[in-house]
Amino acid sequence: MDLTYDSELESFREQVRAFIAENWPREGDGAVQKFRQLAIDSGYLYRHFPKQYGGSEQDAHPLKAQIIREEFGRARAPGEPLGIGPSMLAPTLLERGTEWQKEKFIPRTLTGELIWCQGYSEPGSGSDLASLRTKGDLDGDEWVINGQKVWTSGAHLADYMFCLVRTEPDAPKHKGISYLLIDMKQPGVEVRPLRTMTGTADFNEVFLTDVRTPRDWIVGDRGEGWLVSRTTLKHERNSIGGARRTEESLNALARLAKKTTRNGRPAIEDPAVRQRLAQIEGYVQAHKYSGFRQLTKDAKGESVGSLQLMMKLFSTNIQHDVSRLSMDLIGADGMLSAGSAHLGTPARDSQSWIGAYMYSLGIAVAGGTANIQRNVIAERGLGLPRDAAATRSSK
Amino acid sequence: MNFDLTDEQRMLQETVGQLAEKQCPVTEIQKRLESEEHNAALWKALSDLGVPGLAIPVEHGGAGLEVLDLAVVAETLGYHATPGPYLGHVLAAHAISLGGNEEQKKRWLPGLATGERIGTIAFAETGSAWDPEQWVLSGEGPLTGTKEFVPSADIADLIVVGLRGGQLGVVEKGAAGLAVDAVDCADLTRRVHHVQFEDTAREILPLGAATSTAVRDVGLSLLAADALGGSQRLLDMCVEYAKTREQFGVTIGSFQGLKHQLANMAVDVEPNRGLYWFAAYAQDHVPHEAERISAIAKAHITDRYMQIGRDSVEAHGGIGFTWECDVQIWFKRAMFDRAFLGSPSEHRERAVQLAPWAS
Ligand SMILES: Cc1cc2nc3c(=O)[nH]c(=O)nc-3n(C[C@H](O)[C@H](O)[C@H](O)COP(=O)(O)OP(=O)(O)OC[C@H]3O[C@@H](n4cnc5c(N)ncnc54)[C@H](O)[C@@H]3O)c2cc1C
Numbered sequence: 001m002d003l004t005y006d007s008e009l010e011s012f013r014e015q016v017r018a019f020i021a022e023n024w025p026r027e028g029d030g031a032v033q034k035f036r037q038l039a040i041d042s043g044y045l046y047r048h049f050p051k052q053y054g055g056s057e058q059d060a061h062p063l064k065a066q067i068i069r070e071e072f073g074r075a076r077a078p079g080e081p082l083g084i085g086p087s088m089l090a091p092t093l094l095e096r097g098t099e100w101q102k103e104k105f106i107p108r109t110l111t112g113e114l115i116w117c118q119g120y121s122e123p124g125s126g127s128d129l130a131s132l133r134t135k136g137d138l139d140g141d142e143w144v145i146n147g148q149k150v151w152t153s154g155a156h157l158a159d160y161m162f163c164l165v166r167t168e169p170d171a172p173k174h175k176g177i178s179y180l181l182i183d184m185k186q187p188g189v190e191v192r193p194l195r196t197m198t199g200t201a202d203f204n205e206v207f208l209t210d211v212r213t214p215r216d217w218i219v220g221d222r223g224e225g226w227l228v229s230r231t232t233l234k235h236e237r238n239s240i241g242g243a244r245r246t247e248e249s250l251n252a253l254a255r256l257a258k259k260t261t262r263n264g265r266p267a268i269e270d271p272a273v274r275q276r277l278a279q280i281e282g283y284v285q286a287h288k289y290s291g292f293r294q295l296t297k298d299a300k301g302e303s304v305g306s307l308q309l310m311m312k313l314f315s316t317n318i319q320h321d322v323s324r325l326s327m328d329l330i331g332a333d334g335m336l337s338a339g340s341a342h343l344g345t346p347a348r349d350s351q352s353w354i355g356a357y358m359y360s361l362g363i364a365v366a367g368g369t370a371n372i373q374r375n376v377i378a379e380r381g382l383g384l385p386r387d388a389a390a391t392r393s394s395k
Numbered sequence: 396m397n398f399d400l401t402d403e404q405r406m407l408q409e410t411v412g413q414l415a416e417k418q419c420p421v422t423e424i425q426k427r428l429e430s431e432e433h434n435a436a437l438w439k440a441l442s443d444l445g446v447p448g449l450a451i452p453v454e455h456g457g458a459g460l461e462v463l464d465l466a467v468v469a470e471t472l473g474y475h476a477t478p479g480p481y482l483g484h485v486l487a488a489h490a491i492s493l494g495g496n497e498e499q500k501k502r503w504l505p506g507l508a509t510g511e512r513i514g515t516i517a518f519a520e521t522g523s524a525w526d527p528e529q530w531v532l533s534g535e536g537p538l539t540g541t542k543e544f545v546p547s548a549d550i551a552d553l554i555v556v557g558l559r560g561g562q563l564g565v566v567e568k569g570a571a572g573l574a575v576d577a578v579d580c581a582d583l584t585r586r587v588h589h590v591q592f593e594d595t596a597r598e599i600l601p602l603g604a605a606t607s608t609a610v611r612d613v614g615l616s617l618l619a620a621d622a623l624g625g626s627q628r629l630l631d632m633c634v635e636y637a638k639t640r641e642q643f644g645v646t647i648g649s650f651q652g653l654k655h656q657l658a659n660m661a662v663d664v665e666p667n668r669g670l671y672w673f674a675a676y677a678q679d680h681v682p683h684e685a686e687r688i689s690a691i692a693k694a695h696i697t698d699r700y701m702q703i704g705r706d707s708v709e710a711h712g713g714i715g716f717t718w719e720c721d722v723q724i725w726f727k728r729a730m731f732d733r734a735f736l737g738s739p740s741e742h743r744e745r746a747v748q749l750a751p752w753a754s
Contacts, residue, residue, distance in 0.1 A: 335730055389649065
């Protein structure tokens with residue numbers, strides 16, 4: 001084990017810093033896009049994607065990756081966009097896509113030019129995703145798709161949807177599903193916004209009526225969609241489980257504790273607040289080093305074992321703790337809406353903390369609820385028997 | 396030992412509950428959520444039942460009942476998420492009953508008792524300063540300054556204002572220099588406002604300084620009661636949903652994971668009912684325990700309410716995170732109950748300072 005930053009890594013850090021200093025911030029149209037392209041060309045972003053598909057094709061190096069994240073974060077320079085396309089679809093295509101699919105979709109997805117949404121959940125199929133009923137029939141060279149998706153984040157902004165569709169109605173539940181790519185900008189795709197409890201509409205219902213997509217816009221074979229979707233879900237867990245975000249949350253929480261007061265003193269001086277911050281830090285540090293372990297194993301092409309299964313629940317639990325403490329710190333402002341502006345604690349702070357307070361619940365449900373995570377940990381991680389009902393219904 | 400509600404109190408809960416359900420079912424609440432208009436018909440119907448004057452002395456037109464009666468009604472209104480000025484109103488009436496002189500009581504209480512006039516309280520100052528000891532707004536002469544998070548200030552005829560030294564003053568609607576600004580608050584069933592005074596006339600309640608902590612404590616026990624009612628409703632909603640929503644070919648309530656979560660929620664509801672009863676009862680009958688127990692009840696029950704709100708979102712899955720799902724209404728009432736009159740940690744701190752075991 002070696003976690004010290006040797007001189008080579010320190011000079012790498014200097015190099016990254018110099019790159020950022022030279023290129024960010026910049027002005028004009030498409031500044032972010034241009035910066036990202038430069039960063040990719042210099043080997044700082046999408047290190048594990050081949051050059052051919054718009055990546056920078058670098059050897060996996062967890063510490064270099066960490067240094068890049070640190071330095072980009074420090075300078076608030078745009079890193080890899082957080083969207084569902086770069087974090088979920090692109091890795092899935094890399095693993096399961098055909099050559100032309102990779103070439104057509106990955107590069108522009110990585111730069112954030114193509115926006116994707118994930119069409120998995122349906123009104124009757126959430127935790128039991130494999131029961132989904134949206135159907136696809138082959139009509140000559142095209143799939144004709146009919147059904148309804150729900151909770152589709154960002155569908156109102158998306159160019160394309162990666163979608164699970166039942167194409168083999170006679171096959172067993174999990175074997176009748178295909179993974180199709182759909183152009184969202186066509187007749188028959190109707191996106192209706194759904195408001196979240198925060199008051200804004202970030203997710204949608206998507207009605208698909210005789211929607212068409214070319215026969216070869218399928219990832220994996222017919223009936224293999226469930227397996228392909230597991231690749232994507234793995235990537236979703238990876239990205240949601242990112243240790244970076246929990247570390248940032250803790251830092252922001254500590255800043256909040258400096259700005260707010262408790263018993264007439266800055267809250268950060270209150271022993272109870274300090275204890276709770278330090279308690280959260282225990283989890284955050286564990287999260288960070290678990291991230292290192294994951295990266296190292298990934299680099300070696302090995303599995304990190306059951307740890308992988310735990311990361312989503314682990315990180316959403318941290319967000320719950322952060323949320324609860326933030327609510328204590330903002331005091332009376334805890335009565336404000338997620339989108340409010342108010343005096344007291346600086347306006348943006350309170351409102352964004354309340355937004356985060358609510359969003360920590362959305363994140364806990366999205367991508368598989370906490371209970372489903374627990375089932376996965378218990379069954380796949382600990383080897384306990386499968387839930388009886390789930391076993392019956394998968395037949 | 397007879398630690399139970401009376402038949403009259405049960406009747407009161409039932410009558411108010413039926414009215415709330417009939418006049419303002421949750422479908423109606425959802426519909427009106429974004430309208431700022433006061434539901435005058437609902438307040439009138441509650442007034443016809445005598446709700447605004449429950450604890451106002453009989454000689455001033457009220458029913459002469461006790462804080463526990465106010466609390467059982469608060470529980471019922473919390474269960475139904477009934478919109479309106481109840482909380483601020485009964486606290487203002489209480490402040491005048493305890494702190495006013497005979498002439499003031501004669502002048503103000505009868506109108507408050509019938510509900511024709513609406514009262515509210517303005518306690519908080521900038522920086523979550525809810526506690527009478529923290530008030531700095533001077534009542535020496537006309538008022539100049541700000542109060543925050545004042546419920547129903549837009550429709551209130553009387554505002555009982557907390558002043559330096561724990562004093563209480565009354566400002567009437569339309570007073571010169573009084574400005575009311577809506578606050579973008581989470582709970583849309585109990586909207587709050589910022590109130591500004593600029594050389595605004597006020598009338599001091601002579602016994603105010605001796606009364607303000609008692610008014611706060613009554614407020615704390617009413618918030619605890621509201622929170623208990625709301626928690627019960629969230630639990631009921633989750634149980635109902637668990638019995639109807641199917642995944643994997645069975646109702647989700649048959650999964651032991653969820654079943655245990657709902658059982659845990661129940662354990663955070665029913666055992667707290669007695670706690671809020673006692674906190675409210677103590678206000679009239681066990682004065683030496685009233686302050687401490689209401690601090691504990693408010694801190695504990697509103698904190699549990701908030702957590703039950705969070706758990707209820709998760710128990711509903713994706714739909715639980717939506718605006719259209721009723722859970723959000725109670726979730727945001729929990730935000731109100733938890734923050735209004737001070738957050739749980741502040742009350743816990745005070746409760747410890749007063750605790751016999753801490754000295
Ligand atoms: C903010 C947000 C964004 C989302 N974005 C997307 C998106 O972009 N694309 C997309 O396809 N989907 C998206 N979703 C949907 C999400 O994946 C589903 O909501 C989630 O999988 C749960 O499904 P459900 O809502 O049908 O809940 P249900 O499956 O009905 O679950 C209800 C409750 O039952 C429990 N439960 C269910 N089965 C079991 C079991 N076997 N054991 C114990 N408990 C169980 C759950 O834990 C939950 O508490 C999003 C959701 C949210 C909240």
